[in-house]
Amino acid sequence: xxxxxxxxxxxxxxxxxxxxxxxxxxxxxxxxxxxxxxxxxxxxxxxxxxxxxxxxxxxxxxxxxxxxxxxxxxxxxxxxxxxxxxxxxxxxxxxxxxxxxxxxxxxxxxxxxxxxxxxxxxxxxxxxxxxxxxxxxxxxxxxxxxxxxxxxxxxxxxxxxxxxxxxxxxxxxxxxxxxxxxxxxxxxxxxxxxxxxxxx
Amino acid sequence: xxxxxxxxxxxxxxxxxxxxxxxxxxxxxxxxxxxxxxxxxxxxxxxxxxxxxxxxxxxxxxxxxxxxxxxxxxxxxxxxxxxxxxxxxxxxxxxxxxxxxxxxxxxxxxxxxxxxxxxxxxxxxxxxxxxxxxxxxxxxxxxxxxxxxxxxxxxxxxxxxxxxxxxxxxxxxxxxxxxxxxxxxxxxxxxxxxxxxxxx
DNA sequence: ATATAATGTTACTTACCAGTAACACAACAT
DNA sequence: ATGTTGTGTTACTGGTAAGTAACATTATAT
Numbered sequence: 001x002x003x004x005x006x007x008x009x010x011x012x013x014x015x016x017x018x019x020x021x022x023x024x025x026x027x028x029x030x031x032x033x034x035x036x037x038x039x040x041x042x043x044x045x046x047x048x049x050x051x052x053x054x055x056x057x058x059x060x061x062x063x064x065x066x067x068x069x070x071x072x073x074x075x076x077x078x079x080x081x082x083x084x085x086x087x088x089x090x091x092x093x094x095x096x097x098x099x100x101x102x103x104x105x106x107x108x109x110x111x112x113x114x115x116x117x118x119x120x121x122x123x124x125x126x127x128x129x130x131x132x133x134x135x136x137x138x139x140x141x142x143x144x145x146x147x148x149x150x151x152x153x154x155x156x157x158x159x160x161x162x163x164x165x166x167x168x169x170x171x172x173x174x175x176x177x178x179x180x181x182x183x184x185x186x187x188x189x190x191x192x193x194x195x196x197x198x199x200x
Numbered sequence: 201x202x203x204x205x206x207x208x209x210x211x212x213x214x215x216x217x218x219x220x221x222x223x224x225x226x227x228x229x230x231x232x233x234x235x236x237x238x239x240x241x242x243x244x245x246x247x248x249x250x251x252x253x254x255x256x257x258x259x260x261x262x263x264x265x266x267x268x269x270x271x272x273x274x275x276x277x278x279x280x281x282x283x284x285x286x287x288x289x290x291x292x293x294x295x296x297x298x299x300x301x302x303x304x305x306x307x308x309x310x311x312x313x314x315x316x317x318x319x320x321x322x323x324x325x326x327x328x329x330x331x332x333x334x335x336x337x338x339x340x341x342x343x344x345x346x347x348x349x350x351x352x353x354x355x356x357x358x359x360x361x362x363x364x365x366x367x368x369x370x371x372x373x374x375x376x377x378x379x380x381x382x383x384x385x386x387x388x389x390x391x392x393x394x395x396x397x398x399x400x
Numbered sequence: 401a402t403a404t405a406a407t408g409t410t411a412c413t414t415a416c417c418a419g420t421a422a423c424a425c426a427a428c429a430t
Numbered sequence: 431a432t433g434t435t436g437t438g439t440t441a442c443t444g445g446t447a448a449g450t451a452a453c454a455t456t457a458t459a460t
Contacts, residue, residue, distance in 0.1 A: 017437075033321055035235040038417060050419080052437060060418065111323060119376040120320045121233055123311060137376045162389050166362065169369030176319045176337045189362050196396060217407070238447060250449080252407060260448065 018056040020046040026067045030114050034064055034121050064118070065128040071114045072136035079143055090150035091194075097144075098163065098190050105170045106183040112171040140164070153197040162193050218256040220246040226267045230314050234264055234321050264318070265328040271314045272336035279343055290350035291394075297344075298363065298390050305370045306383040312371040340364070353397040362393050 015023070024046040028037040039060050043050045057063040078100065086092035104110055111117065115133045122129050144164055148156035170186055215223070224246040228237040239260050243250045257263040278300065286292035304310055311317065315333045322329050344364055348356035370386055 031323065033235070033323060035233070035321075039419085040417080049438060051421095051439080054419070055436080112320065116372050116376060117320045120312065120317045120372070121235075123231065123233060123375075133376050137373070141377075158385065158388060161385055162366065162392075165366045165369030165373060165389075167369065168373050169365030169367065172316050172320070172372045173337070173365060173368050175323075176316060176333050177341075185358060185361055188358060189365075192362075192396065196392065239449085240447080249408060251409080251451095254449070255406080 017046070017048050017052050021048065021053050021056060021063075022066060022070065025063055026070060026114075029064065029067055030111055030117075031109075034118060039063075061128055064122075065132055068115055068118055068129050068132040068136075072132055072139075075136060075140060090147045091153075094144070094147045094151060094163075094194075095190075097147075098167070098186075101167050102170075102183055102186045102190075105167070105174050105186065106179050110171075110174065112175050113168065116168060116172065148197070152199050153194065154199060155197060159193060159197040163190060166190070166193070217246070217248050217252050221248065221253050221256060221263075222266060222270065225263055226270060226314075229264065229267055230311055230317075231309075234318060239263070261328050264322075265332055268315055268318055268329050268332040268336075272332055272339075275336060275340060290347045291353075294344070294347045294351060294363075294394075295390075297347075298367070298386075301367050302370075302383055302386045302390075305367070305374050305386065306379050310371075310374065312375050313368065316368060316372065348397070352399050353394065354399060355397060359393060359397040363390060366390070366393070 021042060025037070025042045028042060028045065039050055039053055042063075043053045046053075053063070057066065078097070082093045082096050082100075086096060115136055118129050119133050124130075141160060141164055144160040145156050148159045148163075153159055166186070166189060170182065174182065221242060225237070225242045228242060228245065239250055239253055242263075243253045246253075253263070257266065278297070282293045282296050282300075286296060315336055318329050319333050324330075341360060341364055344360040345356050348359045353359055366386070366389060370382065374382065
């Protein structure tokens, strides 16, 4: 039991095959890139075989799409959690979202946004993953705009884009260069942006 | 002569093989992704063969690194051009750089920053492309910081990061969702950021 | 005209890839 | 007990990947 399951160390065996495959695929796709991971490796790491994989997923492309759907679902769950933690306080939700995202950026073993990375890796316009990516990114933008507006901030669309682009830029930049002090700078930047849109 | 050379339609034949290969590789890598393009396709599209390719490049990874070196060289040339167009005027150079970059973002057939995309596609820390990416990105950041400082703007490091992250975010976001009106919004955002750092 | 260097050609190796067929085994419900 | 369903196993197809060897051809320089 050396370096076996990096996803669910112990109870991986108890999960049904489909969940194991999806969890392993998500981990490998995210860490090594989608094109760099073959279905054989996924099946083997998930402790099963290629046939079972293809009984649950029509193709590798569909597995990729499902991986991204899971990622998008995670984002949606994040919004609900923030809403529960700061009910009725849009500004607090916005700040909590930024704080959580900044945590991702500066974390070790972080490789950026799974959806944005997939968009880079899969330029084919008819790939089933493309729909998922676009829908999730649009939904996120709408959500941030709504929060900015509910918080009474001026020009909510512009502010949402400022924050969203800065965050997306930080996630991709963190893959190219070091992240020393980036977290603190992100905090300052976002607060400056929010302050610049404060109601007069 | 249907859809033959998308890089140098006519004089592709006159360029020496090494340059043809590099030009074709750059085009294919950028449009389809690095892992999606094989050396056979590159050689064939360049009107040559795999042997000649391997006589000029030690491996595909080295060809990739050279492709990114070319891209980085293009960025360096851009800085010199801007310096020549606005000698001594750091603020004008900064604005011209932003304008040029925004043009890339909102252009059709644009697929983001070649270096950032490569960083997403090649997570292996020992890949020869990694050095090129990190050096170019660091150099760009230093250059923008220097311009902000020379322009007398407050907190040049912070402003440079704000602009740089926004730009990087825009380039990656443009690959996921539409770019309607993004150019105009980028103009407003960058001007707001610069204004926020204006000397008192 | 001839030596030399660069390029082209063919064929090959080794390895991986996505996807499928046929069959064996286990669990579980009736 | 038996049938069904899900899973495991092996082996396979056809295609593509990176990289190399041996040899033929062309161009250039002297």
